[in-house]
Amino acid sequence: MTIEIQNISKKYGNFQALHDINLHIPSGELVALLGPSGSGKTTLLRMIAGLESVEDGIILVDNENVASLHINQRDVGFVFQHYALFKHLTVFDNIAFGLQVRPKHKRPSAQTIAAKVDELLALVKLEGFAKRYPAQLSGGQRQRVALARALAVEPKILLLDEPFGALDAKVRKELRRWLRKLHNDIHVTTLFVTHDQEEALDVADRIVIMNKGKVEQVGAPAEVYESPVSPFVYDFLGNVNLFRGRVIDGQFSFSNQAETTNEAVGYVRPHHIKIEREKTSDAVISATITFIHTIGPIWHIEMRRDDDTYIEVELNKEEFLLLNLQVGENVYVSPKEMKVFIPEDFSI
Amino acid sequence: MREHKGIKLALIFTMYGYIILFLLVPLLFIFTKALEQGVAVYLAAILDEEARSAIRLTLLVTAITVPLNTLFGISAAWAITKFDFKGKQLLLSLIELPFAVSPVIAGLMFILFFSPSGVLGTVITDFGLRIIFSVPGIVLATMFVTLPFVARELIPVMEAQGRAEEEAAISLGANGFQMFKRVTLPAIKWGLLYGVILCSARAVGEFGAVSIVSGRIRGMTNTMPLHIEILYNEYQFAAAFAVASLMSLLAVITLFIKVWIEHRTHTSTR
Ligand SMILES: Nc1ncnc2c1ncn2[C@@H]1O[C@H](COP(=O)(O)OP(=O)(O)O)[C@@H](O)[C@H]1O
Ligand SMILES: [Mg+2]
Numbered sequence: 001m002t003i004e005i006q007n008i009s010k011k012y013g014n015f016q017a018l019h020d021i022n023l024h025i026p027s028g029e030l031v032a033l034l035g036p037s038g039s040g041k042t043t044l045l046r047m048i049a050g051l052e053s054v055e056d057g058i059i060l061v062d063n064e065n066v067a068s069l070h071i072n073q074r075d076v077g078f079v080f081q082h083y084a085l086f087k088h089l090t091v092f093d094n095i096a097f098g099l100q101v102r103p104k105h106k107r108p109s110a111q112t113i114a115a116k117v118d119e120l121l122a123l124v125k126l127e128g129f130a131k132r133y134p135a136q137l138s139g140g141q142r143q144r145v146a147l148a149r150a151l152a153v154e155p156k157i158l159l160l161d162e163p164f165g166a167l168d169a170k171v172r173k174e175l176r177r178w179l180r181k182l183h184n185d186i187h188v189t190t191l192f193v194t195h196d197q198e199e200a201l202d203v204a205d206r207i208v209i210m211n212k213g214k215v216e217q218v219g220a221p222a223e224v225y226e227s228p229v230s231p232f233v234y235d236f237l238g239n240v241n242l243f244r245g246r247v248i249d250g251q252f253s254f255s256n257q258a259e260t261t262n263e264a265v266g267y268v269r270p271h272h273i274k275i276e277r278e279k280t281s282d283a284v285i286s287a288t289i290t291f292i293h294t295i296g297p298i299w300h301i302e303m304r305r306d307d308d309t310y311i312e313v314e315l316n317k318e319e320f321l322l323l324n325l326q327v328g329e330n331v332y333v334s335p336k337e338m339k340v341f342i343p344e345d346f347s348i
Numbered sequence: 349m350r351e352h353k354g355i356k357l358a359l360i361f362t363m364y365g366y367i368i369l370f371l372l373v374p375l376l377f378i379f380t381k382a383l384e385q386g387v388a389v390y391l392a393a394i395l396d397e398e399a400r401s402a403i404r405l406t407l408l409v410t411a412i413t414v415p416l417n418t419l420f421g422i423s424a425a426w427a428i429t430k431f432d433f434k435g436k437q438l439l440l441s442l443i444e445l446p447f448a449v450s451p452v453i454a455g456l457m458f459i460l461f462f463s464p465s466g467v468l469g470t471v472i473t474d475f476g477l478r479i480i481f482s483v484p485g486i487v488l489a490t491m492f493v494t495l496p497f498v499a500r501e502l503i504p505v506m507e508a509q510g511r512a513e514e515e516a517a518i519s520l521g522a523n524g525f526q527m528f529k530r531v532t533l534p535a536i537k538w539g540l541l542y543g544v545i546l547c548s549a550r551a552v553g554e555f556g557a558v559s560i561v562s563g564r565i566r567g568m569t570n571t572m573p574l575h576i577e578i579l580y581n582e583y584q585f586a587a588a589f590a591v592a593s594l595m596s597l598l599a600v601i602t603l604f605i606k607v608w609i610e611h612r613t614h615t616s617t618r
Pocket of ligand 1: 012015036040042044
């Protein structure tokens with residue numbers, strides 16, 4: 001089922017939470033809505049679910065206008081940020097809820113409901129937990145109950161608000177892989193909100209990057225990571241070094257002082273920086289190594305430029321051992337890959 | 349806090365002494381006084397025609413005011429905790445108003461409004477209605493005085509519950525009634541029951557506002573507290589205390605239910 005969002009804006013009083021959002025989400029995809037806190041992700045998700053009114057623009061789910069349907073007839077599975085499980089109901093009754101509240105003529109028999117719940121418990125790997133209450137579950141288990149509850153009504157689309165936000169790092173990683181696998185099996189169009197770029201890059205078929213109520217970029221993970229369209233996206237998707245400079249005849253060159261004309265900023269990822277001991281050309285930058293540390297297989301080298309700005313470089317083990325760098329050494333760096341943005345389009 | 353052990357003990361003893369002296373002893377005194385002249389007098393006082401009428405009226409007033417204020421309390425608490433709107437703070441303060449206003453003033457207010465010479469008096473007499481010195485006035489005064497109880501108990505409970513569970517219910521296809529019955533009510537039921545108990549206790553015992561609007565027509569507009577006062581003023585002490593003991597018994601039962609509810613909410617907050 002596709003989701004089509006056309007010219008959606010949302011105001012809370014005088015505050016513009018969403019500005020003219022246009023988005024097409026193809027059927028069966030797993031899409032991440034990625035952006036910093038306050039960028040309007042939850043608002044957009046809630047509008048798609050019908051939990052927030054649509055005043056400007058149109059949202060179509062499966063070619064049906066969401067605004068024209070009553071909120072409880074939209075067939076949307078929504079997983080809330082803090083799960084919102086019914087505290088006084090068992091896991092079984094939580095999952096069965098959506099089926100039990102159906103009007104009599106559409107309600108499955110008690111046996112059918114029980115069978116369905118068992119099936120879902122197996123799907124989310126919580127067999128044997130049916131009689132527990134939410135308070136007797138771990139965060140990851142609650143998360144899966146919330147998902148099973150949303151899936152019980154066989155929704156056309158699945159919306160998840162920061163599904164792994166409240167979990168610790170290890171469980172987070174496990175669960176997101178599991179979600180990916182689950183999605184491969186059931187293939188319901190899924191939109192999940194996250195502020196964690198790693199999570200989005202890791203699981204999603206497609207990433208929608210939001211900032212200040214606007215969509216900055218939409219694309220496959222590799223696409224948005226490799227070719228960010230704006231400084232914001234570049235910055236948000238990973239660590240980055242900024243190099244001031246100027247563009248003359250389409251050529252970027254470094255400069256230390258603030259430029260009055262043709263000012264530009266080069267964006268370079270830490271692993272796209274080459275380190276040399278000898279000055280091989282004029283297009284290199286001199287810097288002094290201030291700090292070296294390692295996390296797993298990656299070496300992080302921090303260095304200070306002559307103008308007191310810092311550069312962060314990442315090397316793998318071989319590169320590092322080959323260079324044998326020491327703190328206090330003077331080296332020359334140059335970008336292997338760089339993306340240049342002219343300050344006019346700055347939106348950070 | 350070992351060095352404060354002495355202070356702690358002294359405080360506990362003072363507290364118990366205080367409660368025994370000012371609460372339990374007088375309560376026991378009511379019962380002894382009521383039975384002073386024997387069981388026959390006690391029963392006669394309670395079964396007396398006027399006493400029975402007062403009991404009936406008190407029960408009637410309670411049966412009308414408590415459900416209405418419960419309904420109001422749920423609606424008000426719901427509106428205040430689940431929606432954002434202008435004037436929310438004002439509504440909150442207004443709900444508390446009956447606590448701030450002396451019941452006597454509340455009674456006078458109704459007199460001012462509904463008595464034949466009052467603001468709405470002519471309109472009401474034109475319709476042939478009687479509010480002051482009759483049951484409707486007593487109901488109104490009691491409603492005013494007991495209005496805050498249910499809402500005040502529910503607001504913090506509903507605030508703590510938030511909106512997410514209800515939104516989840518709706519997104520799963522529940523209609524408003526199903527949502528209330530299956531999600532909202534179970535979460536607030538103990539708070540609600542507690543509010544209803546407090547509201548009932550006050551409705552039964554209200555004296556000040558009711559004494560002003562009732563007119564104390566014997567056998568007609570006398571509630572239990574008013575009846576007790578009349579008996580007392582007529583030096584029928586045994587009878588006064590007999591009816592008073594009945595009310596005290598009600599209060600004690602209320603207290604037990606309250607303790608039981610508190611115990612239940614404690615054990616059911618998993
Ligand atoms: N009900 C509301 N009333 C007023 N402002 C709101 C409301 N909901 C969200 N906002 C504001 O809209 C902006 C976007 O919020 P949200 O969609 O929750 O962001 P995100 O989920 O990306 O962190 C925030 O600045 C937030 O303060
Ligand atoms: Mg959010």
